[in-house]
Amino acid sequence: MPKLASLPNVKKVKFLEFTADKEVERQNIKNCLFLEKIMGISCYQNLSPIVPLKTKKANASVEGLQKAIELINKGRIEEAIRILKKLVSDKPKWVEAHRTLAVAFHKIGEIEAAIKEFEVVIELEPKNPENYFNLGMVYHSIEKNNLAISTLERAAQLETLGPKYKKHLSEIYYSRAFARYSSIEVSQESWREMISDLEKAIEFDPKNEDAHQLLAYIYDEIANEWRDQKDDTQARLYYELAGSEYLKVLELNPKSKVEFRLAKVCFNLGKYQLSHKYLSQYLKRSHDPEAQKLMQEIEVRLKEKK
Template sequence: MNLYKYTIFSILLAIFCLPLGCEKGKRHLELANGLTKENKLDEALAEYTKAIEANVNLAEAYYGRGNVYLEQEKLEDAATDFRKAIDINPKYIDAHKKLAETFVKIGAPDDEFQKRFKAIENDPDNPLTYVELGVFYHKLEKDIDAIEQYKKALELDQNNPYIMFNLGVGYLDMGLYEDAENIFKKAIEIDPNYDNAYYNLAVSLHKQGKVDEAVKELNKTLEVNPKYSNAYVVFGLIKLKEKKFEEAIAQYNKAMERDPDNLDARYQRAIIFALQKRYDDALTENMAVLEKNPKYVNAAYNIGVIYHRTDRLDKAIEWYDKVTKKIDPLYEDAYYNRAQIYSLKGDHSRAYSDFISYSYITKWRTGKDPAVVYKQDEIKEMFLQSVPVLKGQEKDREMELKSN
């Protein structure tokens, strides 16, 4: 396997590293680490590069530079450096973690399919090539194909917890929560300090309704990494389900104290405000989410719903339009709610058109037909008792909220 070849090559290079160059490389590395802590990323980048130039076998320097690239959203450069660190030291646990994180964040251009197939062709014994292809499939929401690639990677490296982690995320997205639970547990057995594995194990347990077990794993997540803000988001979701709104808000606040840019926490807090009919606060929170991430579709949709529920119908249509035309043209509930408004306005032709769009998308997603409406004038009757719904809570036609 090529990973072993790289290890042998690294050992040989290390033998021939001149003492002066090695020492100089370590000095640059220490300086770079200090600059990174001070958030002086450009200066840190230069020092990491000097460390690598002085000692091409300094895995920590590649890892450090990779972290800077990741922070700067230079994802391909980050992936290259994390791979190099792993090539030098295949047991470099933190580099494996960061490489997996980088794979997830990479937005692949159109030709990436061929690049990834070619990488597997050229290096069929390297499990990371299959992981990269799996992540690419995952981004395209082809979860079955992604899982297949992760399984191939795991056949080549059966005790790699980071490959197991990716496989577990695939299972989660497929709704195979018990399979996800089992694979995350295996990852944790191999790496007891793997915070992402503990967190996703908690999510898989929560999805199965195993709340007490989920809480236990969330606490373990925070033991390993006290700054893991998403753990508090799930704590908040548990309190939300129990309708303990103030306790839920307290958990979301904790998440944002640890990470002010945690958009899921802010979004969930907006849901609580909406449930409490604090609509202006909910609008403010959702707008703040969209300011950070204009593609956060549930926040845009919920803004439309809030305007809808407060009878600001033209504003509601404006936001449903944003959802369907600019963010996600397959967001079926936006069509349904917009159809309701058109019906209230007496524009049954547009209402019927939107309902047909809703029907087609619903059938495509679920394989099931919604209620059939054959004539435009039937739309009016259909929407007489309908209530616009938010997304984030458990399904309830009176008030439905949709979490990510």
């Protein structure tokens, strides 16, 4: 890990190369990350199951909740909300009713109302980690990632996170880093925050390919800035870090298109044989003129070494 004090304070040049398909995929993940079929109702990932209550003595309230769930399943959300509002008014401490109402509000895009209901659920069940998780995922769906992370960290304090929790938390840390990277200008502090977020993303999900790739891009960019400022020691340090992350991306996805970037990193480190290896693999799938030009430069350097 580099000394984070050694970061350039410069305007950033954007060079992310995500394909249109990748952008669509990321948008879909952002919008639908936590919506799944659970116990017959489309609701939040890991939400405590909302199902008709099994009681020996059915009452009007239980029947009302059952009816609301049926309506939600049929897409008749507004009708369900009217029933649920009456239920929480009559029984303000009924967790299942508030939780179902939160889901219903979110399904029709009433995000603030959904948040308020999940906050009530947390007040009623403050020791249930899934309640914090669900609220955190709502914050993430509207890109309030700072709130999402703090809420999910509260869930982590109450219970050891399982694989699904960790994967979603990893995605949120990545999203916050990506949002910072997409800004026009990045300060030294922003570099540190982005790197820290991506390290957290990888800690929670070591297979988060996007996090490894963005971290590689950032290290690569920092290295280029140090090279431009004639600081070869710092440049080499960050090129090594970038190369390590690019290799992890390839391990996770051998079909990734980062080989060209990895080849350039190896070239900048004077590792011409490795640069030739990765660029050759890239050129088997691409006729990129810039890559072909780099191959010519590599071959010249290799001849000079003989």
